[in-house]
Amino acid sequence: MSSTDAPVPERIVVVGFGPVAARLVEHLEPLVAAGTVALTVIGQEQDAAYNRVLVADVAVGRTSEAAIRLADAAALIALGIDVRLGAHVARVDRPFRRVLLDDGQAIGYDRLVLATGSRPLLPRLDGLDGARSLPPGVSFLRDLRDARAVSAALAAQERIVVLGGGILGIEAALAAAEEGGRVTLVHNGRAPMERFLGEGARVLAAALTKAGITVVGGASTGITVTDGHFSGLMLEGGTLVDGGALVLACGVRPRTELADGCDLNTAAGILVDHELRALDTRDIWAIGDCAEVRCWDGSCLACAGVTTPQGLIGPGWQQADQLGMAFAAELSGTPAAVVGPPDRRSAVLVLKARGVDAVTAGETDVDPWTVEPGLAVAVWTDPGHGRYAKMVTRDGVLTGLVCVGMPRTGAELVLLFERRSELPADRSSLLRLDSIEGAVAALPPGPDATLCRCAGVTHGAVQESVQRGCASVKEVSAGTRAGTGCGSCHDDIRAVIEQHFSVAVAS
Numbered sequence: 001m002s003s004t005d006a007p008v009p010e011r012i013v014v015v016g017f018g019p020v021a022a023r024l025v026e027h028l029e030p031l032v033a034a035g036t037v038a039l040t041v042i043g044q045e046q047d048a049a050y051n052r053v054l055v056a057d058v059a060v061g062r063t064s065e066a067a068i069r070l071a072d073a074a075a076l077i078a079l080g081i082d083v084r085l086g087a088h089v090a091r092v093d094r095p096f097r098r099v100l101l102d103d104g105q106a107i108g109y110d111r112l113v114l115a116t117g118s119r120p121l122l123p124r125l126d127g128l129d130g131a132r133s134l135p136p137g138v139s140f141l142r143d144l145r146d147a148r149a150v151s152a153a154l155a156a157q158e159r160i161v162v163l164g165g166g167i168l169g170i171e172a173a174l175a176a177a178e179e180g181g182r183v184t185l186v187h188n189g190r191a192p193m194e195r196f197l198g199e200g201a202r203v204l205a206a207a208l209t210k211a212g213i214t215v216v217g218g219a220s221t222g223i224t225v226t227d228g229h230f231s232g233l234m235l236e237g238g239t240l241v242d243g244g245a246l247v248l249a250c251g252v253r254p255r256t257e258l259a260d261g262c263d264l265n266t267a268a269g270i271l272v273d274h275e276l277r278a279l280d281t282r283d284i285w286a287i288g289d290c291a292e293v294r295c296w297d298g299s300c301l302a303c304a305g306v307t308t309p310q311g312l313i314g315p316g317w318q319q320a321d322q323l324g325m326a327f328a329a330e331l332s333g334t335p336a337a338v339v340g341p342p343d344r345r346s347a348v349l350v351l352k353a354r355g356v357d358a359v360t361a362g363e364t365d366v367d368p369w370t371v372e373p374g375l376a377v378a379v380w381t382d383p384g385h386g387r388y389a390k391m392v393t394r395d396g397v398l399t400g401l402v403c404v405g406m407p408r409t410g411a412e413l414v415l416l417f418e419r420r421s422e423l424p425a426d427r428s429s430l431l432r433l434d435s436i437e438g439a440v441a442a443l444p445p446g447p448d449a450t451l452c453r454c455a456g457v458t459h460g461a462v463q464e465s466v467q468r469g470c471a472s473v474k475e476v477s478a479g480t481r482a483g484t485g486c487g488s489c490h491d492d493i494r495a496v497i498e499q500h501f502s503v504a505v506a507s
Contacts, residue, residue, distance in 0.1 A: 009038040010331055013099050013107055015089055015258065016115035017043030019051055020288035020316035022071040024113065025081070027324025032080050036331050040082040040107055042089060042099070047144055048073040053313055053454075054487055056141055056172045059150035060179040067474075070484070092262040097283065111283055113323070114259060114270060118252035118289040123163065126222025126234070137230030138223065138246045141172050150247060154181050158244025161233050163220060165192030167351055169249035170208065174353040177212045184214040184241055186233060191217070196349060196360045199381065200388035200404040207356045207386045207405060216241060254290045268292055274302065276323050287323055288316040312347060313485045314454040348414055350488045359410040361417050362400035366392050378427040389413075389431060396422040408433040415449055451492050454485020462496050472497070 012028065014021050021041065031037035043049070049071040057063040073083045090102040092112065099107045120140040122128060127135070134140075139149040153160055154176060162173040165187025173185040185192065185208065191201035192208065192215065205215050218235040223246065225231060233241040254269040265271040265279045269292030276291060278284040294303045328334070348361040368377040374395040381388050389409060392400035398417050403410035409430050416423065424430070447460025457480050470476045473493050477483040483490050 007035075009035055011038050011040075011108055011110045012113065012327070013040045013042065013109040013111070014113045014115055015042050015099065016117055016288070016290075017041050017045070017049050017071070017083075017085070018115065018117045018288065019049055019053075019070055019313055020117070020320050021113075021115035022049035023317050023320035024115065024287065024324045025071065025076065027321070027328055029076075029079060029081075031328060031331055034332070038082075039080075040084065040109075041076070042087050042101075042107075043083070043085045044088055045143060046086045048076075048083070048085065050144065051313075051484065052142065053485060055143065055147045056150075056175040057487070058144065059141065059147040059172075060154060060175045060181070061151065062175065062179065065144055065147075089258060092258055092284075094262045094281075094284075109283070111285070111327070114278075114284065114286040114290055115288050115320075116255040116258060116290045118254050120248065120252050121250045123220065123248065123250045125220055127225060128223060135223070135225055135230055136228060137225075137244060138248065140248050141168065142252075146247075150176070150245065153245035154179065156244065157182070159184065159242060160245045160247060161186060161241055161243035162247045162249055163233065164249030164251070165189065165194075166249065166251060167193070167349060168251075169247075170204075170351060171353065172247055172249055173208070173213050174211060174356060178353065183212070184216060184243060186216045186218065186220060186235070186241060188219060189217065191215075193351070193358070196364065197358060197388075197402050197404060198364060198390065199379070200358065200360075200390065200402045203381070203383055203386055203388040203404045204351075204356070204358055206383065210386070211353075211356055252289070254292070256290060259286070259290075266292075267294065275326065276319055285323055287319040291319065312349075312454075314456065315347065317455060317485075348417070356405075357407050357410065358402075358404045359414060360402045361414065362398075363392055364390065364400045364402050366400065380428075380431055387434070391423060391427060391430075393423055398423055406431070406434045418450060451496075452480075452482035452485065452489045454489075455481040455483075457482035459496065462493055466497050470497075 014024060025041060028037055028039055032039050051068040051070055054063060054068045058065055058068060073085060076083050088102040090100045092099055097109050099109060120142045139146045141150060159182045160176050161184045162169050163186050169185060170192055173183045177183045191205040193204060194201040197204060208215050218239060220233055221236055222234040223230055224234060230246050232243060233246060235241065256266045256270055259266050259270040270286040270290050271279045271294050272286050272291050273279060273295045274293060276285045276287055278286055279296065348359060351358040366377050368379050376393045378391045386405040388404040389406055390402040391398060397420055398413065401413040401417055403413055412430055412433055447458060447463065449459050451457055451459045451462050461480050462476055462482050465476050465479045470479055473483055473490050476493050483493050
């Protein structure tokens with residue numbers, strides 16, 4: 001066969017190079033090696049993909065930048081992938097199937113995947129509103145550049161003010177406080193994470209205070225700047241929260257600008273069907289934080305209710321796997337794997353740190369006194385010991401949970417929630433898991449129980465990895481992907497390792 005008869009590779013362009021895009025690229029690498037695909041990856045940052053969830057750990061020196069990297073640009077380029085870092089896409093030219101960069105270059109595509117993620121929200125504060133750039137001393141905690149700024153503030157022993165009472169803000173505050181930093185957490189409402197934890201948020205606030213964090217509630221109005229550098233956060237009523245650095249953790253918003261600019265359907269995110277294809281298109285897909293699954297079928301139960309992007313790394317990785325396997329099957333001519341869309345009900349929010357833990361999932365805002373057939377709500381509170389639990393069941397099946405300060409009970413409830421299991425008739429039996437007697441009596445999770453929710457890795461898979469010789473969290477992560485997401489399962493991985501090797505030594 002002459003060179004002119006060689007099949008023309010499919011041109012795939014991926015815009016965005018975060019954790020979700022990196023996972024998709026892994027699926028496409030064999031197709032590039034086989035000459036089936038010509039792949040271009042465009043990243044706005046100068047750094048290749050890394051785990052954003054662990055940026056706070058980098059900021060406080062708990063881990064290194066190298067340890068959270070998920071892709072090696074040089075290695076990908078050596079494979080024949082066109083990797084463009086520090087590149088900005090100006091717009092998508094859909095009629096001519098081109099991606100136009102702001103330097104004038106045009107990159108043609110047969111398939112375009114938007115993995116543009118989300119951007120941090122800039123609060124409306126006097127001194128920030130309308131500013132083209134953040135003043136010195138003010139940063140988000142979204143990328144490695146932000147991590148370096150927070151690291152410098154810690155090194156200078158400045159008081160760090162964290163604005164935002166969600167998981168991002170709390171984890172940033174805890175990380176800094178755990179490493180000896182002086183930290184003030186400012187939040188709206190009565191307590192941090194009140195929208196997710198309800199009354200359990202007040203128990204969490206007490207735990208944060210015990211961890212050395214100054215917790216302040218109130219609406220922020222502006223910042224003060226002294227000698228060109230952030231010096232304080234103003235609250236409604238005139239209260240000034242002094243500090244040398246301000247970390248903004250006020251939530252994120254899906255990046256839909258490119259989609260809006262080329263007339264794709266958008267709402268909170270880029271609207272895609274259950275195959276992750278942008279609605280009313282044949283050649284554009286979206287995955288991760290920027291994608292919102294909502295098909296045109298008004299009777300579709302999966303698209304009923306709220307379908308906004310979750311902002312969680314686990315569902316984004318599931319979407320990358322789904323799309324990557326679909327592309328691989330189609331382009332290589334192999335049978336397609338049956339992979340459904342991520343189950344939105346399985347989303348679990350976890351806050352886990354030294355001495356502070358909370359977990360919530362499903363419907364949690366049901367009033368305990370609501371009278372409804374089949375509905376039952378059990379609430380248990382022990383503020384003095386920093387414990388709170390709420391269980392919502394429908395016809396006995398757990399449909400919502402909140403657990404603060406009770407890690408074993410929380411883990412068991414999550415397991416029951418993910419399995420759609422019925423709770424025992426005596427709900428209080430679950431509370432005993434965090435007592436000394438309960439800890440001794442608790443059975444270890446089965447092999448099919450999920451250990452890492454971000455990557456969807458079971459206890460059995462981690463145990464097999466350890467039995468093959470993996471003796472550290474890093475080695476297990478490399479072999480199974482467990483622990484490569486939010487990091488909250490690292491202690492569980494260590495427990496599996498320690499149990500295996502303690503048995504081996506004893507024998």
